[in-house]
Amino acid sequence: MLLYTLKRILYVTPVALGVSVIVFLLVHIAPGDPLTSIMPIDATAEQQAEMRAAYGFDKPLAVQYGIWLWKVLHADLGNSIATGRPVLADVSRAVGNSLILASVSTLIGFTFGTFFGFVAGYFQNSPLDKIASLLSVIGVSVPHYWLGMVLVIIFSAQLGWLPPTGAGPDGSGNWRPDPEHLRYLILPAITMSVIPMGIISRTVRALVADILAQEFIQALRAKGLSEWGVFKHVVTNAAPTALAVMGLQLGYLLGGSVLVETVFAWPGTGFLLNAAIFQRDLPLLQGTILVLAMFFVFLNLLVDVLQTALDPRIQRS
Amino acid sequence: MPIVEVKNLTVDFGPKSKPVRAVAGVDLHLAKGETLALLGESGSGKSVTLRSLMRLHPKSARTGGSMQVDERDVLAMPYGDLARYRGSIVSMIFQDPGLALDPVYRVGDQIAEAVVRHEGTSFKQGRARALELFERVRIPSPERRLDNYPHEMSGGMRQRAMIALALACNPKVLLADEPTTALDATVQIQVLLLLRELQRELGLAVIFVTHDIGVAVEVADRIAVMYAGKIIEEGPCADVIRAPSHPYTKGLLASRADHSFEKGARLTAIPGTPPDLATLPPGCAFAPRCAVVLDACRNSTPPPALISRHHFARCIRSEPAAARQATV
Ligand SMILES: Nc1ncnc2c1ncn2[C@@H]1O[C@H](COP(=O)(O)OP(=O)(O)OP(=O)(O)O)[C@@H](O)[C@H]1O
Ligand SMILES: [Mg+2]
Numbered sequence: 346m347l348l349y350t351l352k353r354i355l356y357v358t359p360v361a362l363g364v365s366v367i368v369f370l371l372v373h374i375a376p377g378d379p380l381t382s383i384m385p386i387d388a389t390a391e392q393q394a395e396m397r398a399a400y401g402f403d404k405p406l407a408v409q410y411g412i413w414l415w416k417v418l419h420a421d422l423g424n425s426i427a428t429g430r431p432v433l434a435d436v437s438r439a440v441g442n443s444l445i446l447a448s449v450s451t452l453i454g455f456t457f458g459t460f461f462g463f464v465a466g467y468f469q470n471s472p473l474d475k476i477a478s479l480l481s482v483i484g485v486s487v488p489h490y491w492l493g494m495v496l497v498i499i500f501s502a503q504l505g506w507l508p509p510t511g512a513g514p515d516g517s518g519n520w521r522p523d524p525e526h527l528r529y530l531i532l533p534a535i536t537m538s539v540i541p542m543g544i545i546s547r548t549v550r551a552l553v554a555d556i557l558a559q560e561f562i563q564a565l566r567a568k569g570l571s572e573w574g575v576f577k578h579v580v581t582n583a584a585p586t587a588l589a590v591m592g593l594q595l596g597y598l599l600g601g602s603v604l605v606e607t608v609f610a611w612p613g614t615g616f617l618l619n620a621a622i623f624q625r626d627l628p629l630l631q632g633t634i635l636v637l638a639m640f641f642v643f644l645n646l647l648v649d650v651l652q653t654a655l656d657p658r659i660q661r662s
Numbered sequence: 663m664p665i666v667e668v669k670n671l672t673v674d675f676g677p678k679s680k681p682v683r684a685v686a687g688v689d690l691h692l693a694k695g696e697t698l699a700l701l702g703e704s705g706s707g708k709s710v711t712l713r714s715l716m717r718l719h720p721k722s723a724r725t726g727g728s729m730q731v732d733e734r735d736v737l738a739m740p741y742g743d744l745a746r747y748r749g750s751i752v753s754m755i756f757q758d759p760g761l762a763l764d765p766v767y768r769v770g771d772q773i774a775e776a777v778v779r780h781e782g783t784s785f786k787q788g789r790a791r792a793l794e795l796f797e798r799v800r801i802p803s804p805e806r807r808l809d810n811y812p813h814e815m816s817g818g819m820r821q822r823a824m825i826a827l828a829l830a831c832n833p834k835v836l837l838a839d840e841p842t843t844a845l846d847a848t849v850q851i852q853v854l855l856l857l858r859e860l861q862r863e864l865g866l867a868v869i870f871v872t873h874d875i876g877v878a879v880e881v882a883d884r885i886a887v888m889y890a891g892k893i894i895e896e897g898p899c900a901d902v903i904r905a906p907s908h909p910y911t912k913g914l915l916a917s918r919a920d921h922s923f924e925k926g927a928r929l930t931a932i933p934g935t936p937p938d939l940a941t942l943p944p945g946c947a948f949a950p951r952c953a954v955v956l957d958a959c960r961n962s963t964p965p966p967a968l969i970s971r972h973h974f975a976r977c978i979r980s981e982p983a984a985a986r987q988a989t990v
Binding site for chain 1: 713716718745746747748749750753754756758761762763764765766767775776779780811813827828830831
């Protein structure tokens with residue numbers, strides 16, 4: 346298993362490199378000069394050239410990439426053009442906040458999703474199944490920024506139970522695990538949990554239905570197991586796939602929550618990306634996307650290793 | 663007192679308005695230590711009959727008639743008793759052990775699980791029992807094999823493990839649903855011999871479903887031939903083989919004679935196809951395919967006619983063996 350893990354890490358390295366190239370190029374392919382936004386409108390051609398040289402934009406792309414990668418490998422993502430602060434500091438704080446939000450959302454989504462999925466899979470075509478299916482369809486199809494606003498209207502504006510935006514009472518961009526900060530987490534987490542809930546419940550329903558239709562389930566009953574005993578086998582069989590889906594959902598939420606984070610002014614990566622795009626803050630954009638992409642690669646690796654550890658049918662060689 | 667006694671068993675699937683009658687009035691009896699072979703084409707209701715004895719059908723299935731097994735009324739058993747009965751009084755070997763074992767559990771653990779469940783032992787004792795059983799069914803290097811997952815075993819070894827699982831809690835009745843069909847020819851014979859040996863040693867009552875008359879003759883004391891959910895001929899092995907009475911049985915034997923050296927040849931040599939169980943004709947279900955059909959055959963289901971002491975057939979042309987000999 347250890348050998349397998351090392352092997353997977355080895356395989357992932359070129360993927361990570363490829364990702365870094367794409368992230369680097371992505372920003373350069375985007376139209377518009379990244380420096381225009383910070384240069385005075387009446388800057389002369391000389392001043393522009395000077396500025397370009399200062400940021401290294403005058404060198405060939407390959408060289409620029411080499412320099413950039415070298416710095417990245419030394420934990421230097423450059424400084425934000427807009428604020429001048431080190432990108433790494435901003436990104437890591439945002440990633441921390443997003444990770445909290447995404448993990449809690451995935452956990453909520455996973456808990457309810459597996460529950461609905463199991464109920465629907467066990468009682469196929471019953472009213473319970475219909476209700477669970479309806480909930481999951483709503484979950485994946487309701488626009489979640491809209492749901493976020495509805496929740497804010499009900500629970501913040503009308504009832505005044507929960508704060509509408511931000512990550513904490515002091516307005517600082519740092520979420521901390523204490524009761525006061527927890528209140529800020531509730532609405533965005535519920536909003537974001539709806540999509541993984543829908544997806545996980547549908548996956549688990551199909552998975553459970555498929556497992557229950559297999560002959561070994563009948564054989565388990567034939568050897569005298571109670572329904573509870575059979576259920577344990579169903580769970581063990583469903584676990585690898587269900588956990589893999591959960592891991593991937595976590596990855597999506599980590600980077601794909603621009604809208605929800607913006608609605609709730611949650612100081613995470615989505616919020617940061619939004620700001621970086623609108624301010625054409627190239628180093629910040631690059632740094633954020635790179636870190637998110639690396640997280641995704643890492644999560645995939647984790648899911649892969651976990652699934653292999655849980656499912657004996659997957660060859661470990 | 664037979665250990666298994668089935669009377670007028672019926673099993674319906676599908677909606678009540680248009681039921682599929684997979685088993686249409688089966689009577690069976692089996693004494694301790696006896697082996698009955700259940701023979702018939704695909705779809706004739708053999709597996710459904712077996713599963714009825716363990717009440718393994720989906721809830722939507724409707725079962726009628728009565729079944730007594732080891733002095734228990736199978737259909738009347740409450741759920742808890744049923745779970746205790748399954749595996750400890752009656753157990754089942756499935757056709758394809760690759761599908762019938764849980765793919766993500768170690769085989770040894772699957773056996774131990776059954777032992778723990780029925781005998782209340784510790785898991786460790788269950789594993790020890792599994793090891794004994796593996797030795798008994800002659801799985802090579804049994805200790806190591808206990809830790810295998812099903813996919814790590816060959817087909818023949820898996821079927822041996824399945825047999826070990828079925829015997830784990832000393833059942834009195836063994837239901838074997840085509841236990842060798844999914845195996846290679848040479849492995850088939852080994853597994854068959856093993857089953858016969860265990861049956862004799864343990865004094866098991868066995869119902870053995872098969873397509874293969876050769877196999878039936880090899881293992882069984884009696885043969886019952888099924889067609890469209892009914893047993894249409896039944897009798898001691900030798901009698902049925904030597905003097906088949908129902909045209910369907912005759913057809914089976916004839917097809918067997920043509921391919922007598924092809925092991926596992928499917929029984930498809932009779933012209934025509936098995937009837938649709940949802941729209942059975944009122945008379946004999948075999949009438950549309952029968953070469954010697956009479957008008958009367960289409961009117962009502964023929965009752966069992968006794969041919970010799972324990973040998974009967976559901977065919978209006980059947981005559982007692984003595985009478986037949988007289989006319990020849
Ligand atoms: N769970 C079920 N739901 C609906 N119909 C079923 C079910 N199980 C069996 N049947 C039907 O009952 C009939 C008899 O099936 P059965 O499996 O007993 O045949 P068999 O004699 O064992 O055939 P084979 O040799 O192919 O195993 C078939 O027409 C089958 O479609
Ligand atoms: Mg069958």
